[in-house]
Amino acid sequence: MQFKTATSPHSPQQNSVQTLMFKVLLAMIPGTIAMIMFFGWGVLINIILASVTALSAEALMLWIRKRPIKPYITDGSALLTAALLALALPQLAPWWLTVIGTLFAIVVAKHLYGGLGFNPFNPAMVGYVVVIISFPKEMTQWVPPLLEAYTQLSFSETLRIIFGGELPLTYTWDAITMATPLDTVKTQLGLELSIHEIETHKEYGPMFGAIGGFGWEWVNGLFLATGLYLALKGIIDWRIPAGMIAALLVLSNTFALYDYASFAPPTFHLFSGGIMLAAFFIATDPITAATTTKGRWLYGMGIGIFIFIIRTWGSYPDGIAFAVILMNMAAPLLDYYTMPRAFGHSWTEFPHHHKVDDDDE
């Protein structure tokens, strides 16, 4: 009998990129639902808008690049980029801002670098950085999280604001948007208020919730829970979030202990803004992260350190996108200097020693 031949290993493989991506997407659902509940329909509209844009851009780029469209459009990577970016944008951001950010992420940050697997920078974060630098005013249109002092918008009202750019009559921007807790802390600290004064302030106080910001703490808590599940299942590497949270915790704790009036407490740092989303869903993007065990620790820690620095002394209220991109740049170097010791070799051996020899020849 004649047979077709193949190379070993011969057992069928169960794992696929698609499964990985969709598991991550699934794990984002609880946190996303919480965001919709606290921040309104704008969250959902942004996600849908970004997803449609991302998938269209992906298909177009694959067609231009003469790549097979079906396996790549269904791999889930474009959807994941879209979702991450959409969750990072303000809920009432105009439609074109979301579209521009997404297009930049997919077309420039992903496909111009070679598509899936070849992009050195996290596409969603590149998209975010582009819009926050280009359209700082629109990037402040955050919705207050179900606070009584503020008006809650209906689905159709939200749709009209996002696509029409106009407020319904009788509404003012001040009535429907507000600064995020991170923003408020930054501004008010600049106005010489202490952390305690800000948190107990008649106007700003309610937004700080129990530990990290009303609404935000729930969103972060849910992303933390599902993120831990992904880490437990080995779908993401636990070292990256662990390193990032540890670094942020140690730094914020040290500074808060040193001067609690001018530095926000660690709980506030960890449970406000997009920290848990970043730790478990953004920083863990394997394509742009370090790949060695030690490298991933350092990579996560680097992101945590940069976030603290940018939040505390930088000019942007949240520095996740910048921190991630900075560490993306460092990833190849981290990989190089954290090579594991190969079996049967000593620690003192290092590839570049050999390389020097080769160059000498």
Place this chain on the structure above:
Amino acid sequence: MTRSSQQLWHFHGGLKLDSNKAMSTASPIVKARLPKQLIIPTQQHIGEAGQLLVKVGDKVLKGQALTDCTEYVSAPIHAPTSGHIVEIAELPAPHPSGLNTLCVVLETDGEDKWLDLQPIRHPNTKSPAELRQLIRKAGIVGLGGAAFPTAVKVNPGPESHIETLIINGAECEPYISCDDMLMREYAQELVSGCGIIQYMVSATHCLIAVEDNKPEAISAIKAVIKERALHTIEVVSIPTLYPTGGEKQLIKVLTHKEVPSDGLPSDIGLLVQNVGTAVAVHKAIVLGEPLLSRIVTITGEGVNQPQNMDVLIGTPMSELIEQAGGYHADASKLIMGGPMMGFSLQTDHLPVTKGCNCLLVENTPPAPPATMPCIRCGACATVCPAQLLPQQLFWMASSKNFDLVQDYHLFDCIECGCCSQVCPSQIPLVQYYRFAKTEIWNQERDRIKSDHARVRHDFRQARMDREKVERAEKLRKKKELLEKKKQAEAAQKADGNEAQIDPKKAAIEAAMKRVQAKKAAQKTDSQSSQVNNQAGNDEK
């Protein structure tokens, strides 16, 4: 004796795989039917093929050597049964390359008549060197699959001292169960063989390592050890984890030691032998029988009655499949070895060789390639038992950066397949490493060739240069000589007109003078003529 406190260690990575061994261990080992023809490749081992000792038409007895090995790393082959040699030709043999090998075709006569055997009941009355020679003559090679000549392996050299002999009964690849069944049914022979090897290399301990998914095998060996009250041999139950059966991985698990990358187990006082090899050693020494058969697992979802068979070397695989109930209707792939490291065969019209431990028939059709780009997830590095960075090796191998890929220890890769198995992008990683290794070997060969050529060229150039210099020297000398001659002539010329006088002319003149003198002498006295004559001579 069993040390229940035997401490075990872990190697990095590895995979827990579905063992799928039970399907072939339900029934005892069956002796395969004697086929009409046996096709015995002369090269079934790592090293050189032996010199043929037989020719077409010869009648041979069971156990008679067909080749003789002259090279050190080599092993002879034997007639697995009595019969006639009907053909000696290049025929297909199971090898990843698919190339033909010189084979001896034996038509069996059904008598199964043995050669006179010389069993040695008490191996310790012989010297280790004598025993080694017997093992060499018995054609024993590593039966775990690598087929390295055993006589070479049990001769670690005078510098190495073997402390512990490790007998590998891990059998970590899924589906394969030939070692399991061998341990269950040949525990006596196995322990005896262990003792012989232990004596040969004067190892103080012997550990028989068996994965804990083979409790029957473990208890069978334990019973023999207990019955014989042996104190230096023990069975160690090790956790089931692929690839524990890899030599270096097994050593790590049992001793926590790592075999140096460029070294051998003997460098750290260890020797590893497969359980099947130990049984073969017992047979070769105690029974005097050369290696004529081996246990082969015929298994997989694509074969009707999976089982283990005692198979004569050279038996066509198709006959074994037939005896195992034939193929399932959906049989799609035939693999020699296990699913992780075995290689797939194009046809079953191939002979069983010494290294053939398993014939696996799969029923899953070869999947269409669904390869996606590497997403650097690092799953490969997590499972790599050689602690390499498979995805980095992949980038380098696919971009043909063969210098860098070696710096990242490509040659420490044991091709276990764990990385390919877990890759979410379904990249055939091991294939890239094999490609890179082959390319590097080719480059190395080319380099050696070009080095030779360069040396030759340098020699030629040097010779030509030397000849040029020599020629120039000769020319110079010739010129000098000519110059000297010219100078001498010039000097003669300067001596005056007399020098210019031709000797002939002078002779004629002298003769004329003599004549004149004679005439004069006739007129005058004889003395004056003599003076004249003298002067004429002086002029010359």
